Amino acid sequence: MNYNISLIPGDGIGPEIVAEAKKVLDKVCEKYGHTFSYSEVLLGGASIDVHGVPLTDEAIATAKASDAVLMGSIGGDAKTSPWYKLEPSKRPEAGLLAIRKALNLFANLRPAYLYNELRAACPLRDEIIGDGFDMIIVRELTGGLYFGERKTVEENGVKKAIDTLSYNENEIRRIAIKAFDIAMKRRKKVTSVDKANVLDSSRLWRKVVEEVAKDYPEVTLEHMLVDNCAMQLVRDPKQFDVILTENMFGDILSDEASMVTGSIGMLSSASLNETRFGLYEPSHGSAPDIAGQNKANPIATILSAAMMLRFSLDLDEEANAVEAAVQKVLTAGYRTGDIMSEGCTLVGTKEMGDLIAKEI
Amino acid sequence: MNYNISLIPGDGIGPEIVAEAKKVLDKVCEKYGHTFSYSEVLLGGASIDVHGVPLTDEAIATAKASDAVLMGSIGGDAKTSPWYKLEPSKRPEAGLLAIRKALNLFANLRPAYLYNELRAACPLRDEIIGDGFDMIIVRELTGGLYFGERKTVEENGVKKAIDTLSYNENEIRRIAIKAFDIAMKRRKKVTSVDKANVLDSSRLWRKVVEEVAKDYPEVTLEHMLVDNCAMQLVRDPKQFDVILTENMFGDILSDEASMVTGSIGMLSSASLNETRFGLYEPSHGSAPDIAGQNKANPIATILSAAMMLRFSLDLDEEANAVEAAVQKVLTAGYRTGDIMSEGCTLVGTKEMGDLIAKEI
Ligand SMILES: CC(C)[C@H](C(=O)O)[C@@H](O)C(=O)O
Ligand SMILES: CC(C)[C@H](C(=O)O)[C@@H](O)C(=O)O
Numbered sequence: 001m002n003y004n005i006s007l008i009p010g011d012g013i014g015p016e017i018v019a020e021a022k023k024v025l026d027k028v029c030e031k032y033g034h035t036f037s038y039s040e041v042l043l044g045g046a047s048i049d050v051h052g053v054p055l056t057d058e059a060i061a062t063a064k065a066s067d068a069v070l071m072g073s074i075g076g077d078a079k080t081s082p083w084y085k086l087e088p089s090k091r092p093e094a095g096l097l098a099i100r101k102a103l104n105l106f107a108n109l110r111p112a113y114l115y116n117e118l119r120a121a122c123p124l125r126d127e128i129i130g131d132g133f134d135m136i137i138v139r140e141l142t143g144g145l146y147f148g149e150r151k152t153v154e155e156n157g158v159k160k161a162i163d164t165l166s167y168n169e170n171e172i173r174r175i176a177i178k179a180f181d182i183a184m185k186r187r188k189k190v191t192s193v194d195k196a197n198v199l200d201s202s203r204l205w206r207k208v209v210e211e212v213a214k215d216y217p218e219v220t221l222e223h224m225l226v227d228n229c230a231m232q233l234v235r236d237p238k239q240f241d242v243i244l245t246e247n248m249f250g251d252i253l254s255d256e257a258s259m260v261t262g263s264i265g266m267l268s269s270a271s272l273n274e275t276r277f278g279l280y281e282p283s284h285g286s287a288p289d290i291a292g293q294n295k296a297n298p299i300a301t302i303l304s305a306a307m308m309l310r311f312s313l314d315l316d317e318e319a320n321a322v323e324a325a326v327q328k329v330l331t332a333g334y335r336t337g338d339i340m341s342e343g344c345t346l347v348g349t350k351e352m353g354d355l356i357a358k359e360i
Numbered sequence: 361m362n363y364n365i366s367l368i369p370g371d372g373i374g375p376e377i378v379a380e381a382k383k384v385l386d387k388v389c390e391k392y393g394h395t396f397s398y399s400e401v402l403l404g405g406a407s408i409d410v411h412g413v414p415l416t417d418e419a420i421a422t423a424k425a426s427d428a429v430l431m432g433s434i435g436g437d438a439k440t441s442p443w444y445k446l447e448p449s450k451r452p453e454a455g456l457l458a459i460r461k462a463l464n465l466f467a468n469l470r471p472a473y474l475y476n477e478l479r480a481a482c483p484l485r486d487e488i489i490g491d492g493f494d495m496i497i498v499r500e501l502t503g504g505l506y507f508g509e510r511k512t513v514e515e516n517g518v519k520k521a522i523d524t525l526s527y528n529e530n531e532i533r534r535i536a537i538k539a540f541d542i543a544m545k546r547r548k549k550v551t552s553v554d555k556a557n558v559l560d561s562s563r564l565w566r567k568v569v570e571e572v573a574k575d576y577p578e579v580t581l582e583h584m585l586v587d588n589c590a591m592q593l594v595r596d597p598k599q600f601d602v603i604l605t606e607n608m609f610g611d612i613l614s615d616e617a618s619m620v621t622g623s624i625g626m627l628s629s630a631s632l633n634e635t636r637f638g639l640y641e642p643s644h645g646s647a648p649d650i651a652g653q654n655k656a657n658p659i660a661t662i663l664s665a666a667m668m669l670r671f672s673l674d675l676d677e678e679a680n681a682v683e684a685a686v687q688k689v690l691t692a693g694y695r696t697g698d699i700m701s702e703g704c705t706l707v708g709t710k711e712m713g714d715l716i717a718k719e720i
Contacts (some may be wrong), residue, residue, distance in 0.1 A: 093557040093558060097558070123484050123485055123488050123594055123595060124483050124484065124485070125482075125483055125484070125485055128483050145525065145555075145558070145559060146558055148522075150559065150560040150561075151560065152560050152563075152564060155528070158528050158529050158530055159528065159529050159564060160526060160527070160528035160529070160564075161526065161527060161528075161559075161560040161561040161563065161564035161565075162508075162524060162525065162526040162560065162561065163524075163525040163526075163559045163560055163561050164522060164523075164524055164525070165505065165522065165523040165524070165525065166520060166521065166522040166523075167520070167521060168515070168518050168519065168520035168521075169518050169519045169520070170518055195608070195611075197453040198453060198457070198505070198506055199505060199510065199521075199523045200510040200511065200512050200521040200522065200523055201510075201521040201522065201523050203512075203521065204512060204519060204520075204521035205521075226611075226612055227611045227612050227614075227615040228615065230590065230612045230613070230615050230616040230619075231615045231616060231618070231619035231624075232619075233616075234483055234594060234616060234619045234620055235483060235619050248555070249612075251555075251586075251587045252586055252587050252590045252609075252612060253590070254587075255587040255588065255590050255591045256590040256591060256593075256594060256616065258591070259590075259591035259592075259594045259595050260594055264591075
């Protein structure tokens, strides 16, 4: 089959890791007889350099016309990066929020699991790890504080800044349905996280989630307050299967969960709209400090490409093949620096990509 | 000297742990020649039972007239607790928010440190613990999403709920000053946590914190995004000295930090206004499941009483004596169930209170 894929290499290590994912996808095409046509889309620093803004209408149009978007990572840390040509409020984080909104990517799926081979990298004690953990955060991505009205005003010479958190029933329902659908294919447990003892938006969240739950009698639903969830992720992450939450809580908890696994260089993510279309990217950042040094771990991006094969292109067998290839290379003891441990073989970004492609 | 202290026993294990703190304070009075007069103040379930509401004006007046408030814990878990006589939006969490606002308790200090004796209870690996950690979260407590306007409206038959996050420069300045003052007595590092890549309120927060920092040239200030902070607390908590943040982020991060220490039954907290007045309470909840069983750990409440002696009553020597007594009892190997480990002696709530009082 023929597919059109938009590539957003992005900033920092982005271009290097996307190149390795493409290498693996090329091998998939060769083996399974597909053709992928790639269009490059500029976002973040790369777009600022060329167009002066983090995201253009053309970029959105190209992305929309494709079957899926595969992204590296965007973000600038050093004061020298192109991001800093822009006002703080116009920075490429804005590019990221704008593309999420423009493509209506309301469902952010972030698996957080522990590879058995990487137990030693997990910051938690062995007793807590137990048989390991495997959870997925389903984060609402186009509502809440991220997209509410905001303004800074002055009252009697004192500046005051206001952000707004709002959710309506439809926005809550569609993300809840995603979470329950996913739970049905997993261990059938949804933990919905909110702050219903304080926020009106959380009380509405809880009500709608309970309504949706009625259509999934096999799934166990529990509600958890966000502060408690932040504790439970450290105390006993094994308890979680699917965590369903709103945008800002999801931002915080998904990063905490990925660090709890100790393998953030391994974790993929998908941002989906109501069709099969989605944007796929590693959970980690752009790591400008190691950019261009062939040190970055490309596995999270390669696994994101696998998610793309599965969710947007409906190529389950191919997705499984990529995931199995990653597993084989890990079992064989190859590691990039971030996941290196005694007795393993240290390899660079390109070598890791080669090794995985070879296993397809 | 004579002092007036308001006691809020609260719900669940609250009355038991407050009784032990009072036992220790009685011993302090005896030894140092003070007189503490106590007035009981009803809040939460206890107030609902008597008055039908979680907080009355009389309770506020009594608290205000005293030198400090010592609280157990409020909150109901079981569907049977008096909390459930109220509408969700009128629940005693409302009582807690109302008393914070009425007493203008804008500065919530939550120390999170690891007792050397309790290393085994810490969920993190020994390599990460290293020499241990000792941080304090300074959380803004009377602003942000907790106290913004909120409403639920209906548009074309679809319900929509709205919460508002606002901060003005004065609110940010006073909490920042608290954090820097505290840092001056510690390791002189402030990590200010926000989401300045998205929120207007966070951008104002960052600006004001930077202004305040100019008055503290000896203190190192760093800014950290909230999602990154949630990761860093797991990856390397040793890096933190003082974490300064707004109300909701502080709620989440302080609970995460206390769980990271593994000793949540040991952690005290203080909520202060602009004078010496404050409300002191353990960081943990009301644990209704073990209420009335002489199982609860009273140490967090006893250490909260020590904070009260220091911050509100200016009794430094007495505060040190209480903290030293706790340390001695731990060193001697006495433990309540939550912190029990091999080779130690298991004791109940009352016995722990007796042991600590005896060491004063
Ligand atoms: C860069 C930032 C705006 C973004 C977010 O907060 O959503 C990032 O942290 C993420 O989680 O994708
Ligand atoms: C009970 C709740 C409203 C409260 C809060 O969120 O502030 C609690 O979690 C706390 O941290 O004291």
